[in-house]
Amino acid sequence: MASRTRRRRVPLRLLLPLLFLVALMAMLMLRGYVHSEILADHRVQPEAAADRVPDDILEGGPVIDTREGRAETLSVPDRHVVLTFDDGPDPVWTPKVLDVLEEHDAHAVFFVTGTMASRHPDLVRRMVAEGHEIGLHTFNHPDLSLQSKDRIDWELSQNQLAITGAAGIRTSLFRPPYSSQSGAMDNNSWPVTQYIGDRGYITVVNTHDSEDWRRPGVDEIIRRATPQEGKGGIVLMHDSGGDRRQTVQALDRMLPDLKKKGYAFDNLTEALEAPSAHSPVTGVELWKGRAWVFLVQASDNITGVLVVGLAVIGSLVIARFVLMLLLSASHARKVRRKGFAWGPPITEPVTVLVPAYNEAKCIEDTVRSLVESDHPVEIIVIDDGSSDGTARIVESLGLPGVRVVRQLNAGKPAALNRGVANARHDIIVMMDGDTVFEPTTVRELVQPFGDPRVGAVAGNAKVANKDKLIGAWQHIEYVMGFNLDRRMYDVLRCMPTIPGAVGAFRRSALERVGGMSDDTLAEDTDITMAIHRDGWKVVYAENARAWTEAPESVQQLWSQRYRWSYGTMQAIWKHRRAVIDRGPSGRFGRVGLPLVSLFMVLAPLLAPLIDVFLIYGLVFGPTDKTILAWFGVLAIQLACAAYAFVLDKEKLTPLLSLPLQQILYRQLMYVVLLQSWITALTGGRLRWQKLRRKGGVSAPPGASAQQSQALDGRPVA
Structure with a gap:
C-alpha cells in the first residue's frame, strides 16, 4: 500500500527549468507591476458639480x-x-x-x-x-x-x-x-x-x-x-x-x-x-518593506540583464542570418561553377561502416541502398550486441561486398573503431543504421579527398519521414539550420560536426587523433574538432545526400536533441584548449569554437528571451509594436529558410508550417537546451538513449519507381 501511495518525484532536470521559468515570469510580472504596465489605470474623471462639498x-x-x-x-x-x-x-x-x-x-x-x-x-x-x-x-x-x-x-x-x-x-x-x-x-x-x-x-x-x-x-x-x-x-x-x-x-x-x-x-x-x-x-512591517524594495530592485536588475540578453541574442541572430546567407551563397558559387573540382577524381573503392544496434526494422533498406551505389564500396555492418537479430538479417541477404562484424554491446564509438580496424580501404564512410543513401551519395561524398589536405567530409543529411508535422519541422531545421550552417562553416574552414548519418574520413586522419572517442555523447562533433586540431581541412559535400528517419514523437525528439545538446557542450569543453592552439590548426580554436559556442550553445540559451518578451508585449503592451517585431523576425527566418530550400532544390511547401514551428517546436528545443545546461552545471551524466525506429525509410524520397524497386529487392521489368 505504501508503494502505491508514494508520490512520484519530479526529476531535478525537469524541476529546475520549471522553477527557473516560473521565477523569471514572476520577476517580469513584478517589474510590469512596478512600472505601471500591469494593473495601472490612466483614466481621468471629468470635473463634476460641487454642490455637496462644504x-x-x-x-x-x-x-x-x-x-x-x-x-x-x-x-x-x-x-x-x-x-x-x-x-x-x-x-x-x-x-x-x-x-x-x-x-x-x-x-x-x-x-x-x-x-x-x-x-x-x-x-x-x-x-x-x-x-x-x-x-x-x-x-x-x-x-x-x-x-x-x-x-x-x-x-x-x-x-x-x-x-x-x-x-x-x-x-x-x-x-x-x-x-x-x-x-x-x-x-x-x-x-x-x-x-x-x-x-x-x-x-x-x-x-x-x-x-x-x-x-x-x-x-x-x-x-x-x-x-x-x-x-x-x-x-x-x-x-x-x-x-x-x-x-x-x-x-x-x-x-x-x-x-x-x-x-x-x-x-x-x-x-x-x-x-x-x-x-x-519597526518589526515585521519594516522587514516587509525592505523585502519589497529588494524584490523590486532584483526585478529591475534582472529585467535589465534580460534586455541586454535580448540585444545580444538579436545581434547574434542577425549576425548568423547574414553570415549564413552571404557565405552560403559564396559556397554555392564555388562548388557549382563550371569546371570546379576538389582535385583528381576519387575512383578507388572505399569502406562504408554501418554501426547497428537493434536496427532490424531499418537495416535491410540501409544495406540495399549501399549495394546500389555507383561507386565501388566495401560494406561492413558492425552489430553492437543487438538482441533483435540485426546481424542475421544482413547475413541472410547474401549481398556481395557486405560483411558483418559482431561485438558485445560497447557503444557506437567502439563499433566504429572496430569497423575501422576491419576496413580494407583508406577512405572510410560512416553512416547510421537507419539511413538510406542515394546511388550517387558515396561518390559525391568522397570526391573532396582529391585534395590531400582534406581529412573529413560532411554530407547532406535530410529527413525522409517529413509527411508528419514533427517531421516537417525537422525537415525545415535540417535544410535551414544544419545545411546552411555547414556551408557557412565550410567557407570559414571550421566545420564543427560531421553528421553521424553521412560522413567520410581519411583513415590516416582518424588514426592520428586516436579514432572515435566515447568521452562525449556527440562522438561526431568530438572527432570533427579533433581532426581540425590536427591540422586537416573539413569540408561539406552538398550533393552527398542521405535520408534518415527523424523522431516522430515528442519524447523521442526530446531524447535525441537532449543528447545532441549535452554532447556538443561536452565536446566544446573537451576541446576548450583549441583557443590557444597555434599555427594553421589553431584556426578552429580562433574561429570555429567561438562561433559554435555562440551560435549553438549561447544563442539558443538566450533565444527564449524573444518569446518571453513577445508574451510580455502581447499581454502588457505595446501590442502593435510587439506583433510587428515578431513578424519581422519571422520574415527574416522565412527568407533564410526559402533560400536554403532553393539551394537544396527542395519544395517550399513545408515552409507553410514555419510560423507554427516557431511557436511550438522552437520552445521544445529551448527547454531541451536549458535542461542540458542544468545537467552540465549539476555534473549529471546523461546516458545514451536509443531511438525507437519504425523502419519508414525504404528509398530516398523522390527516387524513381525503378530505383525504388531495386532497393526493395523486387525484379525490375
Missing part, C-alpha cells in the same frame, strides 16, 4: 483634514512657502532638485509614487536625511475618484510599503493624483478625500500651480509659483515625468530672490508648527 472646504486652505469625521482646512502662514514635488523620485531630476534645495537651505515636501519609490529607494532616504518630508501620491498614480475603496486601500498600502522599505518610515501626508486647489474640489473627489481622512491621512492640495510640466519657460514658472503680497502658499512642482530642466533653473533663481524678500522655505509641518508627519516603522 463651503468651508471650497473656501478654505490647501491642507484638508477629514480625520475622525472632521472637515477642516489649514493655510500656510504669511511669508512661508511650502514647495511640493509630485510624481518622483526620478533618478535624473530629483537629485538636481535636492542639490538646489540643499544649496539654498530650503526644505520641501515630496509626494512620491510607490512605483518610483520602490525603484529608487536611495533618493527617498536622501530626502528624509536632508530634512524634507515625504507624502503619498498613490502607487500607480490613478484617478482615485474612479476607483473602488478596496483599490484606494491597495494604492495607499502599497505606497506606504515602498516608503517603509526605502526609508523606514510611515507618513500621514497624502496628495491625490490630478488634484488642484481646494476650491476645485467636486462631488467626485470630495468622497475620496473623506475616505482618505477615515484612513488617517491629511490631504494636501496647492495654492500655486507652477505648471512646470508644460515647460512654459523659467520666467513663467517663477511667476506662477510666487505668492503675492507676502502671503504664504503651497507650490506644486514636479521632479519627475519628463524634462525638468526648467524646474531646476526656476528653483535656483526663485529661492534666493524670495529669501531676500523674507520668505522661508519649510516643509509642511515646520510651516504649520505641527508634529512631524513621519513616524518610524
